[in-house]
Amino acid sequence: MSAASATPVARRSGFDPRWLPLAVTTIGSFMSILDSSIVNIALPSVLRDFHANLESGQLVITSYLMALAVVIPLTGFLAERVGMRRLYIITMVLFTIGSALCGFAWDMPSLIGFRVLQGLGGGMLQPLGMALVFTMITPLERPYFMGLLGIPMLLGPILGPTVGGYITEYSHWRAIFLINIPIGGIGILAAFWLLKETTIRHEARLDVRGFALSAIAFPSLVLGLSLASDKGWTNPVPLSLLAVAAVALVAFIRVELGQRDPMLQLRLFVDPMFRLAVGIQWIGFFSLFGLNFVLSLFLQLAHGWGAAETGLALLPMGVMSFITMNLAGRLYNRVGPRPLAASGLLVLALTSLLWSFVDGTTGIGEVLLLAGGRGIALGLFSQTVQMVAYNTVQDGQMPRATALVNVTQRINGGLSAAVLTTILSLSLAFQGLAAHTSVTTAGLPLPAMVRAFHHSFYFMAALSLVGFVMSLWLRDKVLEAHHASIVSETGPEAMRARAAREPFEAVEG
Numbered sequence: 001m002s003a004a005s006a007t008p009v010a011r012r013s014g015f016d017p018r019w020l021p022l023a024v025t026t027i028g029s030f031m032s033i034l035d036s037s038i039v040n041i042a043l044p045s046v047l048r049d050f051h052a053n054l055e056s057g058q059l060v061i062t063s064y065l066m067a068l069a070v071v072i073p074l075t076g077f078l079a080e081r082v083g084m085r086r087l088y089i090i091t092m093v094l095f096t097i098g099s100a101l102c103g104f105a106w107d108m109p110s111l112i113g114f115r116v117l118q119g120l121g122g123g124m125l126q127p128l129g130m131a132l133v134f135t136m137i138t139p140l141e142r143p144y145f146m147g148l149l150g151i152p153m154l155l156g157p158i159l160g161p162t163v164g165g166y167i168t169e170y171s172h173w174r175a176i177f178l179i180n181i182p183i184g185g186i187g188i189l190a191a192f193w194l195l196k197e198t199t200i201r202h203e204a205r206l207d208v209r210g211f212a213l214s215a216i217a218f219p220s221l222v223l224g225l226s227l228a229s230d231k232g233w234t235n236p237v238p239l240s241l242l243a244v245a246a247v248a249l250v251a252f253i254r255v256e257l258g259q260r261d262p263m264l265q266l267r268l269f270v271d272p273m274f275r276l277a278v279g280i281q282w283i284g285f286f287s288l289f290g291l292n293f294v295l296s297l298f299l300q301l302a303h304g305w306g307a308a309e310t311g312l313a314l315l316p317m318g319v320m321s322f323i324t325m326n327l328a329g330r331l332y333n334r335v336g337p338r339p340l341a342a343s344g345l346l347v348l349a350l351t352s353l354l355w356s357f358v359d360g361t362t363g364i365g366e367v368l369l370l371a372g373g374r375g376i377a378l379g380l381f382s383q384t385v386q387m388v389a390y391n392t393v394q395d396g397q398m399p400r401a402t403a404l405v406n407v408t409q410r411i412n413g414g415l416s417a418a419v420l421t422t423i424l425s426l427s428l429a430f431q432g433l434a435a436h437t438s439v440t441t442a443g444l445p446l447p448a449m450v451r452a453f454h455h456s457f458y459f460m461a462a463l464s465l466v467g468f469v470m471s472l473w474l475r476d477k478v479l480e481a482h483h484a485s486i487v488s489e490t491g492p493e494a495m496r497a498r499a500a501r502e503p504f505e506a507v508e509g
Contacts, residue, residue, distance in 0.1 A: 021194040021195050023190075024191050025128075025195075027183065027186070027187040028091075028092050028125035028126075028129050031180055032068075032126050034163070035064065035099070036413065038163060039164065040164070040296060041164040041168060041296055046108075050107055050108045050111075052108045057108075060108070060111055060115055062222060062223055063115045063116050064119040064122075065119070065413065065414060066218075066222050067117075067119025067123060068119045068122065070123070071123035072124065072127060072218075074211065074403075075124045075127045075406075076400035076402075077204060078124070079128060080201040080399060081200065081201060081206075083197045083200045084198040085195040085196060085197040088128050089188060089191050091121045091122070091125055092187055095121030095122040095180070096121070096180060098114055098115070098118030098122075099177045099178070099180035101118075102114040102115060103177035103178035104174075127402035127405075127406040130402040130406075131402045135198055139390075139391050139478045140333060140482055142391070144329060164176050210255050213252035214248075216244065216248040217249040217252050218411065221245035221411060221414070223241055224242040224245055225242070225415055225418040226417065232425070233422065263400075263403075265404060266404070273474075273477065274393070277386070279470060280470050280471055281382070282408060282412055284381055284382055284464070284467055285382070285413075286412055287416075287463060288382075289416040290416035290460055293417045295313070296310055298453045313364065313367050313371055316371045317378070319372070320373075321378040322379065324375070324376045324380050327379070332384065332387065336475075337385065337475070340381065340384045341380070342474075343380055345377065345465075346464075347373060348381070350373075351374045351377060356457040381467075381471070385471070387476065388475070389405065390402075391477065391478040392477065420460075423452075423455055424439050424453065424456055427451060428444075428449075428452050431448050431451065431452075
């Protein structure tokens with residue numbers, strides 16, 4: 001990180017005009033991530049309308065995630081070759097068209113196909129939006145804009161069930177796709193008007209071998225994890241997919257490390273602080289994605305709540321995370337990342353443990369309180385560790401870095417659902433129930449179901465404690481260098497040197 005890039009831009013008096021283009025990039029990122037989770041809660045209605053089975057329904061979700069996994073690695077190369085602004089507009093158009101077609105799908109195969117198209121457009125919106133943001137602000141300004149930067153990643157998964165629940169219950173599931181048309185149209189026009197084109201590297205060349213291997217490895221991994229959570233880890237289909245993913249992933253890593261201009265800049269993991277920050281973020285987002293997946297089932301199956309009521313229960317999480325994320329942004333440059341991330345992960349572990357005391361008789365007030373507490377935790381640690389990771393990246397590598405981090409996050413979403421589904425199944429088997437029994441099995445005893453969910457909360461609490469211990473080693477080298485420069489300019493030696501120069505400066509004046 002150059003010294004120039006680490007210097008904050010002087011704060012303008014009044015309204016900062018950069019908020020407008022930053023808001024434009026947030027719209028696209030938010031829509032992309034929202035559509036990763038908004039369909040989950042509407043899935044029963046989709047299956048009922050199309051008379052489809054659960055396996056077809058899972059493909060509606062995984063087809064979108066697989067499309068994201070294919071295109072996200074391409075983001076860095078295309079951003080340099082085409083230009084970030086132009087690519088952002090193209091992908092927004094593709095995502096909006098895909099959303100419209102999903103809203104008019106006539107059967108499950110057409111809906112799955114249109115979800116792939118939607119994912120091919122939406123996959124690049126999040127890494128592109130983040131990379132565009134970093135062209136407009138300096139590293140020391142990132143915490144100041146942290147609230148806006150974190151809206152898509154935090155509020156998308158949280159508000160997805162809430163918005164999807166209300167739309168499904170009071171309108172129709174098709175509306176969860178059709179609502180993207182006016183929002184996407186506004187985002188496209190605003191991008192034409194407000195975004196500036198970035199430098200285009202005409203000499204950039206596509207890493208063909210890397211792309212081919214990534215197009216095999218990441219979708220196979222996402223689909224294998226999804227099927228493993230449904231069919232079991234010993235089923236030959238997910239096992240074969242995971243084996244293919246493992247072989248392709250090893251080959252992909254070897255190819256990328258040998259490339260001068262790789263598709264994903266894996267060498268970023270050489271920096272220990274980048275590795276640590278991404279690892280902590282993985283743990284935290286495992287809990288975030290996992291809780292959204294588990295709670296939607298828990299509150300509907302164990303409590304008998306409807307889709308809208310379940311979505312409402314997750315709303316305080318989004319509200320509190322947004323508040324504490326802005327608070328963390330204002331404190332970051334003063335206190336550094338360690339106390340913010342550590343306190344957030346400790347609260348995350350505590351609230352995960354407290355969820356294990358919730359049962360079918362727990363009132364909505366207690367559920368809302370626990371959801372709000374979890375939002376506090378997420379707001380404190382999520383963007384904090386992301387700041388640490390991105391502050392280790394050179395400016396020219398930012399599109400590749402955002403693509404790399406987004407790939408890991410997409411895999412994390414599939415992994416969390418697969419692992420937690422496995423924990424639920426193992427818990428039921430441990431309680432003596434028949435093989436292949438799941439929490440959705442008709443006639444399942446309520447106490448056994450509740451205990452299974454509690455075991456998943458225990459796992460997330462333990463994982464959050466691991467993240468807390470890891471966060472004790474967090475450091476932001478850019479921030480430390482900035483603080484050191486302030487000390488050197490205001491220390492005793494600097495003051496004595498200025499005092500010694502003042503008489504000569506007065507004479508020269």
